[in-house]
Amino acid sequence: MSDLDKQKQMARERREDQDKPNFIPAIYRYQPFTNLDDRMTTTSLNRVIMVGIGAALALDVFKPVWNGFYEAAYCYECRACYATQEKCPASITYQAELVIACRTLDYRRFIDNKGLLCFRCGNCNGVCVQHLDLAYMFGKMGIKVVEEMKKGKIPFSIVEAALHNGRIGRPYIDDIYEWYRSKGGKRLDAKTA
Numbered sequence: 335m336s337d338l339d340k341q342k343q344m345a346r347e348r349r350e351d352q353d354k355p356n357f358i359p360a361i362y363r364y365q366p367f368t369n370l371d372d373r374m375t376t377t378s379l380n381r382v383i384m385v386g387i388g389a390a391l392a393l394d395v396f397k398p399v400w401n402g403f404y405e406a407a408y409c410y411e412c413r414a415c416y417a418t419q420e421k422c423p424a425s426i427t428y429q430a431e432l433v434i435a436c437r438t439l440d441y442r443r444f445i446d447n448k449g450l451l452c453f454r455c456g457n458c459n460g461v462c463v464q465h466l467d468l469a470y471m472f473g474k475m476g477i478k479v480v481e482e483m484k485k486g487k488i489p490f491s492i493v494e495a496a497l498h499n500g501r502i503g504r505p506y507i508d509d510i511y512e513w514y515r516s517k518g519g520k521r522l523d524a525k526t527a
């Protein structure tokens with residue numbers, strides 16, 4: 335059989351393979367994720383990759399649950415909460431970034447996106463398509479940030495930058511400033527003193 339005949343036979347077999355999902359009548363779709371034969375790498379390597387993807391997804395769910403931020407696992411990352419806009423009294427523009435920071439325990443991301451300025455007013459709760467209690471989540475993360483800072487798990491430079499950029503709100507400022515000064519931080523009004 336010539337190469338051309340082999341190709342035609344293969345195409346015919348694929349067209350008539352009834353094990354595959356029906357795409358349009360008489361045409362069966364070959365999905366790269368479901369058909370090991372269609373993948374570029376070897377079957378074993380593909381299985382390893384699929385296990386890796388599965389493990390990453392599982393970690394994405396279990397990590398926030400483990401850290402006490404299970405609500406964050408429900409976030410779609412749709413960014414609908416950005417519609418809060420001027421209804422946020424703390425002028426926080428990227429609430430979804432705070433949710434992701436909670437999910438991944440990314441303290442820098444939380445601080446940089448003004449999470450420590452959150453008043454917990456709850457105005458953004460009503461905008462979330464998943465009806466997540468964002469105010470409660472951000473408050474819980476704020477307390478966690480202060481705890482981890484005292485344990486030395488947040489770099490001094492991040493805390494210092496947050497103080498100088500006015501990114502620490504009233505509920506946290508006393509604790510954080512006390513810690514900052516105890517670690518040798520300069521007085522905030524040092525330039526004018």
Ligand code: SF4
Nearest residue numbers: 422452453455456458
């Ligand atoms: S709960 Fe926090 S982030 Fe949400 S609107 Fe109020 S101050 Fe802004």
Ligand code: SF4
Nearest residue numbers: 409410412413415462
């Ligand atoms: S609207 Fe809700 S689900 Fe969507 S990104 Fe914001 S927090 Fe996540």
